[in-house]
Amino acid sequence: MEPVAILLATAAALISVVATYLAVEAKDFLVAVVLSAVQSTAYALIYYVLMAPDIVLVYVPVSVGLLPAVSVLLIKKTERYER
């Protein structure tokens, strides 16, 4: 692989780890949803660098569009803050 691609994948992986930890720790569920979308974006970038465009195309709408939509609906119908 190209060195640039490896650097890009590494940076995306580290961002995804940090975003995952912050999403687990967040007391505000809306913030957690946004952080998990950040993590998904980083994963999509990794898939693209690893030359799996089919996975990117299914990962972007499902994990950045559908999953946050359903999670936000759930938060709206229940509670926003962790007790």
Added chain:
Amino acid sequence: MRVREIVIASSIALMVLLLAYVIDLGGLGPLAPHTVRSIARAYLEYVYNPWNATVSSMALEAVTAIVWDYRGLDTYFETSVLFVAIIGVATLYRGYRELKGLGGTGLSEIVKTSTRVLVPLILVAGASIAIHGHLTPGGGFQGGSFMAVLMILLAVVFSLDYAFEKGLTSRRLLAIRSAGLVGILVTSIALLVAGALAGVGAYIFQNMAREGSDFSMPTWLLDRPLGGTLFFFNIFESLAVVSGLTLTFIVLALRKEEVDQALAAGEWYE
């Protein structure tokens, strides 16, 4: 508190980085070879091979060919699983009726105008991913979920009232979903039925002419490879996925008055 979280997060990231370095050096066991393995080479040679058409699927996209041709039955059952899940959601909320005039006005005019600009772009992107699924990366599920995101965007930005008014009702969505599944079923047994009618042997999920069966799905559309069943599978799958995912979202987003109706209907059923 915030500083502490960031310190912990960066130390976890550092640990992941060091672990990846150790794995890359081979410290946690042997690594997979970097060369193309024999099964991958076989698929690459067979996917588009006009000189040996009895093992080829005549599509330019190897992933779609594997998903819908070489491993078609797996994908068929995956589609069934998604269908059963959506039927489960619809059954949970059975008996609800779409109510109009609950006072939903949607988001502000700025958001509505920018969404109007976005709608045709997302629609064209999703449709091209689905229809070109046998030529470029993508396929039925990918294009369908792109278009489902568009439908959800419309329902959120313009309010559910507007969506119901424009005919995005659960009855219609279920009908589209069922039509897509029937299309998949018909495509998968089309050549089997044709062979049975002609008194010749044919296979289920058959795409191109195979050994012992001369029937074949269309290979070319004008001057472009069509991939036979792949093209039809992609179109029907995208229809089924867009209607199914939109239906799930709309049912989950129902207002209190409508859910109450569903609860009353549930008591009536009991």
